Amino acid sequence: MGSLSKASVVLLSLVSLISLALLANGIGANWGTQCSHRLPPEVVVRMLRANGIQKVKLFDAEYDTLKALGKSGIEVMVGIPNDMLSTIAGSMKAADRWVSQNVSTHLNNNNVNIRYVAVGNEPFLATYNGTFLKTTFPALQNIQAALIKAGVANQVKVTVPLNADVYGSSNSLPSGGDFRADIHDYVIQIVKLLSENGAPFTINIYPFISLYIDSNFPVEYAFFDGNSSPLNDGGTSYYNMFDANHDTLVWALQKNGFANLPIIVGEIGWPTDGDRNANIDYARRFNQGFMTHIAGGKGTPMRPGPIDAYLFSLIDEDAKSIQPGAFERHWGVFYFDGTPKYNLNLGTTNSGLVPATGVQKLEQKWCIFKPNAKLDDPQVAPTVSYACALGDCTSLGYGSSCGNLDAQGNISYAYNNYYQINNQHDSACKFSGLATVTRSDPSTGTCRFNIQIQPYYGGAAKRLISIQKGLCLILCVFIVLWTNQ
Numbered sequence: 001m002g003s004l005s006k007a008s009v010v011l012l013s014l015v016s017l018i019s020l021a022l023l024a025n026g027i028g029a030n031w032g033t034q035c036s037h038r039l040p041p042e043v044v045v046r047m048l049r050a051n052g053i054q055k056v057k058l059f060d061a062e063y064d065t066l067k068a069l070g071k072s073g074i075e076v077m078v079g080i081p082n083d084m085l086s087t088i089a090g091s092m093k094a095a096d097r098w099v100s101q102n103v104s105t106h107l108n109n110n111n112v113n114i115r116y117v118a119v120g121n122e123p124f125l126a127t128y129n130g131t132f133l134k135t136t137f138p139a140l141q142n143i144q145a146a147l148i149k150a151g152v153a154n155q156v157k158v159t160v161p162l163n164a165d166v167y168g169s170s171n172s173l174p175s176g177g178d179f180r181a182d183i184h185d186y187v188i189q190i191v192k193l194l195s196e197n198g199a200p201f202t203i204n205i206y207p208f209i210s211l212y213i214d215s216n217f218p219v220e221y222a223f224f225d226g227n228s229s230p231l232n233d234g235g236t237s238y239y240n241m242f243d244a245n246h247d248t249l250v251w252a253l254q255k256n257g258f259a260n261l262p263i264i265v266g267e268i269g270w271p272t273d274g275d276r277n278a279n280i281d282y283a284r285r286f287n288q289g290f291m292t293h294i295a296g297g298k299g300t301p302m303r304p305g306p307i308d309a310y311l312f313s314l315i316d317e318d319a320k321s322i323q324p325g326a327f328e329r330h331w332g333v334f335y336f337d338g339t340p341k342y343n344l345n346l347g348t349t350n351s352g353l354v355p356a357t358g359v360q361k362l363e364q365k366w367c368i369f370k371p372n373a374k375l376d377d378p379q380v381a382p383t384v385s386y387a388c389a390l391g392d393c394t395s396l397g398y399g400s401s402c403g404n405l406d407a408q409g410n411i412s413y414a415y416n417n418y419y420q421i422n423n424q425h426d427s428a429c430k431f432s433g434l435a436t437v438t439r440s441d442p443s444t445g446t447c448r449f450n451i452q453i454q455p456y457y458g459g460a461a462k463r464l465i466s467i468q469k470g471l472c473l474i475l476c477v478f479i480v481l482w483t484n485q
Contacts, residue, residue, distance in 0.1 A: 027291065027346050028055030028075070028310035029333075030267055033062065034317040036392075036421045039338055039356060040456045041068035044315070047338055047356040048074055052348025057161075057266060057310045059121055061102035064458045070110035077116035077159075077310075078102055080139070082132055085120050088142055089135040095142035096149060104150050114156055118266075119143055122163040122204060124183050127324075136160060137189045144197055157199040160190050161266040164205050164245055167252045173233040174244050174302065177251035191258050203249055204267035204312070207241040207286070211277050212325060219277075224289030236301045242268070242290065247302040263303065267312035269333075272341055274326030276399025284342040287311065287333065295347050318392040318421075326394035337361065337453050360454040367419035367429035368412035370436045375407055379432040384411055387418035387431070395447065402447035412442055413449065420452035 031044065039047075045068045048056065055075040058065060069076055080088065080098065088095045099117075106112035119140045123132035140158055147153040166187055169176035179187045194201055207222035220228035221241050230237040231244055238244040246265070253261050270286035271278040290309075297306040316332035334340055338356020345352055373380075387393070393414050395402040402413055415435045422428035429435045443449045 026052070026054035026348065027294075028057060028077075028308075029053050030057045030059075030310050030313040031065070031315070032059055032313055032317045032320070033065070034319045035315070035336060036319050037336065037453050038456050039315065039336075039359065039453065041065045041458075043338065043356050043358055045069055045072050045074070046358070047334070047354065048072070048314075050349075050354040050357075051346060053314075053346065054348075055115075055310060056314075057118065059118075061098075062458075066102070066106045066112050066114075067110050070106065070112045073113060075113050075115045077118050078114055079118040079121060080143070082120050082123050082128075085123065085132055085135040085139045088119075089138035092142055092145065095139070095146040099143065099146040099150050099152075103147070103152060103156055107152060107155070116200075117143055117147070117156060117158050118202065119158055119160050121161055123160065124166050124186065125163050126165055133183065133186055137186065137193070140190060140193060144193065153197070157197065159194065159200050159202040159264065159266075161202040161204060162187075164203060164249070166203075167249055169248050169251075173231065174236075174238065174247035174251050175233050177248035178255055179252050188256055191253065191256065191261065195258055195261050200262040200264045200308070201249070201253065202264040202266040203246075205242055205245050205265060206268070207245075208270050208277065208327075210241060212275060212327070223285055224293045225285075238301070240293075242293070243300045246300050250300070250302040263308070265307060265309035268309055269312035269331050271327040271330045272332075273330035273401050274322075274328070274394040274397060278327040278330060278400075280342050283333075284344060287344055291345065291347060322394060326397050326400070329392060329394050336450070362420065362424050362452050362454060364441075364451060365424060365437050365439050366412075366442055366449050366451070367416045367424075367435050368438050368442055369408050369415060370434055373434045377432075377434060379434060380411060383431040383434060384414045387414040391417040391421050393417065404445065405447060409442075409444070409447070413447070416442070416449050420450055423452065423455060 029048070041064050049072060053074070055077070056069070057077040057079070059079040060081055061078040066076070066078065084098075088098060103114055103117065107114055120132060120136050123136045140160060144153070144158050147156055147158065165180070166183060167177055167179050170178065178184075191201060193199075211217045211219060211222055218228055224240050224242070226239050228239060230239045238247070246263070249263065253259060268290060270283040272280050272283045294307045294309060299305045299307055311333065313331040313333075315334050315338065316330055316336045318329050318336060320328045322328050332341070333344055333353060334356070338359050340353035340355055343352040391414065394400070396405070396410055396413060397403060402409070405413060411434075415429065415431055419428045429437050441449065
């Protein structure tokens with residue numbers, strides 16, 4: 001072979017390696033499980049693989065979830081909830097035990113591809129009023145030490161997913177970026193440890209939240225279509241909020257001496273319900289725009305190159321806190337039952353999203369307000385309040401998918417949601433005699449009256465049931481033997 005051919009081979013090899021690197025970078029997804037009825041982990045893992053999603057970020061280290069991810073090849077970020085930070089911060093033994101049970105066991109015995117441990121989840125969020133300020137870094141230190149002790153620190157890296165409110169800009173431009181003065185030293189402690197251990201800085205960026213809290217926020221700037229007026233920062237033009245926000249962090253890191261620290265976008269997405277700006281059209285536009293924006297590996301003006309990101313989120317969670325807003329339960333690109341909400345090309349398959357398979361639903365029946373019941377019945381208000389307090393009525397708000405229902409429709413929606421969450425038990429469709437069960441689907445327009453999926457009993461519950469059955473069998477044998485004496 002001539003020298004030109006060798007050069008061609010080398011060039012082709014480099015192109016292949018670059019292509020593989022971009023492919024391996026792939027899109028990730030946040031898999032939350034705050035649901036009244038969660039999809040079985042095996043079903044979710046099949047769905048992840050069918051959609052070519054190569055990375056998942058978890059908010060805990062639930063055994064069944066991790067076991068289901070074994071041998072899947074999917075990269076995993078396991079999470080330590082904020083309420084565990086104090087325990088781990090105060091005890092090296094607790095950190096060692098956590099790593100042994102939730103990292104080492106799954107790496108060695110279950111072939112789970114754990115790559116990161118997320119220590120806390122947005123622990124410096126301003127609304128927490130400093131609750132976790134003094135425990136996050138010590139917990140991070142102890143988990144890092146535990147990973148080293150376990151011999152897995154080269155494979156598994158620590159990180160702390162932080163909200164974008166940990167930094168700001170002195171001049172409303174990315175170049176004015178720095179960490180918030182009141183938490184500056186706490187953040188730098190974390191950044192230094194991450195840098196020393198080859199670990200990434202994880203940030204959650206939400207243009208939707210900016211739009212939600214500020215009615216004057218320029219809507220087009222939230223998206224990636226290039227329709228908004230660009231922000232000019234010393235000759236650099238920013239056409240969307242994501243790039244500007246991301247680079248505000250890059251400037252903040254650079255100003256503090258950590259210009260090359262890797263960045264992971266831990267959460268990014270758009271909800272589909274629970275607010276007038278949370279709808280399927282906007283969600284599709286945002287998520288598809290983001291996928292297209294990062295597909296070429298161009299990056300941002302301050303950080304050219306592939307972006308490591310996790311969509312928020314995979315599946316709706318109807319038991320999440322709605323303190324931040326009713327939209328919190330509707331971030332999924334899939335509904336609670338694994339059905340895609342809209343056509344979204346992740347660049348991993350030849351088509352759009354692939355639905356979950358093997359999902360078992362409850363019967364085709366709904367609980368509704370009796371047609372002959374009176375709207376002025378004094379029991380209507382308390383029964384609806386009860387149903388919504390113990391169910392999920394976030395789709396009934398102004399501008400939401402069920403916001404145009406009439407009074408009867410609102411009552412029926414509330415009753416049905418409670419009925420489905422309670423597995424269609426007859427007692428869950430009483431409501432002081434105001435409700436009845438129907439086989440006719442009351443869904444209308446954009447408003448879906450859901451039928452819930454079959455309840456999933458995880459490994460711990462199955463083991464408990466098995467133990468209970470065993471004890472019953474022993475008791476029955478004992479009774480038989482005793483009565484025959």
